[in-house]
Amino acid sequence: MLKISDGDFKRIASFIKSKYGVDLSRKRTLVEGRLGNYLANNGFGSYGEYFDFAMRDPDGEMVALLNRLTTNYTFFMREKDHFSFYSDVIMPWIDRELGSRDLRVWCAGCSTGQEAYTLALLTLEYLGNDAGAWEHTLLASDISNHALDEAKLGIYAEKDLKELPAEWRRRYFSPYDGNNWAVGEKLRKCVAFRRLNLLDAFSFKQPFQAIFCRNVMIYFDTPTKDALVRKYYDALLPGGYLVIGHSESLSSCGHSFDYVKPSVYRKPPK
Numbered sequence: 001m002l003k004i005s006d007g008d009f010k011r012i013a014s015f016i017k018s019k020y021g022v023d024l025s026r027k028r029t030l031v032e033g034r035l036g037n038y039l040a041n042n043g044f045g046s047y048g049e050y051f052d053f054a055m056r057d058p059d060g061e062m063v064a065l066l067n068r069l070t071t072n073y074t075f076f077m078r079e080k081d082h083f084s085f086y087s088d089v090i091m092p093w094i095d096r097e098l099g100s101r102d103l104r105v106w107c108a109g110c111s112t113g114q115e116a117y118t119l120a121l122l123t124l125e126y127l128g129n130d131a132g133a134w135e136h137t138l139l140a141s142d143i144s145n146h147a148l149d150e151a152k153l154g155i156y157a158e159k160d161l162k163e164l165p166a167e168w169r170r171r172y173f174s175p176y177d178g179n180n181w182a183v184g185e186k187l188r189k190c191v192a193f194r195r196l197n198l199l200d201a202f203s204f205k206q207p208f209q210a211i212f213c214r215n216v217m218i219y220f221d222t223p224t225k226d227a228l229v230r231k232y233y234d235a236l237l238p239g240g241y242l243v244i245g246h247s248e249s250l251s252s253c254g255h256s257f258d259y260v261k262p263s264v265y266r267k268p269p270k
């Protein structure tokens with residue numbers, strides 16, 4: 001395995017952190033593990049040489065480099081109780097208290113799509129016959145093109161769907177081949193996938209009712225996380241919810257959210 005020099009590691013880690021927020025400072029082995037073979041197979045003599053090459057092609061090779069370094073691990077119904085909270089608390093709040101027929105929910109850091117499709121499925125289950133009277137497209141975003149391509153493709157292995165009740169699988173997926181299932185049209189239409197760097201300024205025209213950003217900020221350092229949490233606050237409607245990963249907390253951030261329960265926060269209602 002090609003070893004990375006201290007200088008090359010510092011350069012790559014500090015660039016990735018400043019541009020994308022991902023903190024690799026203690027991930028030297030991960031950087032070598034994810035890039036080493038690629039460099040060797042493509043004739044690069046050092047990580048620095050490859051990094052210079054990627055810098056000259058920011059929309060191509062730099063994105064590919066980032067794709068190799070991000071962790072896209074996810075699965076259907078991951079951290080299940082957030083989904084019950086969505087169906088039992090968030091949807092009824094939007095529907096009955098806000099009286100809205102325009103769903104504004106964002107799945108930020110959606111990776112390969114399982115979380116967004118789960119939210120879309122629960123939305124359709126909640127709306128039932130009223131779905132036609134709603135604008136109910138969810139926004140799902142990620143920095144990784146590779147993850148987004150898989151999300152849009154929407155083909156998942158049978159074992160990935162095992163947490164979904166058989167009835168939902170039948171209703172929202174169709175068999176693709178012996179081992180895989182394809183997301184059905186009804187569900188596909190409910191999710192708009194976009195590439196978005198969470199470190200960039202947001203330019204949403206309307207506020208969200210809920211933002212799911214689960215298992216994304218774990219890769220960010222405190223100042224990056226602080227800044228993002230403030231942007232989420234501003235991007236939410238009063239009373240809107242921010243849902244983060246179970247192993248995450250906002251306790252180290254200066255924020256104005258009300259604490260609802262572990263990993264669920266709410267912008268104070270007006």
Ligand SMILES: C[S@@+](CC[C@H](N)C(=O)[O-])C[C@H]1O[C@@H](n2cnc3c(N)ncnc32)[C@H](O)[C@@H]1O
Nearest residue numbers: 020070074109111142143144197198214215216
């Ligand atoms: C571990 S996955 C989490 C997927 C899903 N939210 C879940 O909880 O299962 C983290 C995702 O965050 C994305 N990510 C990391 N940094 C990002 C950034 N600066 N902007 C947008 N997405 C980012 C990664 O590409 C990755 O797909």
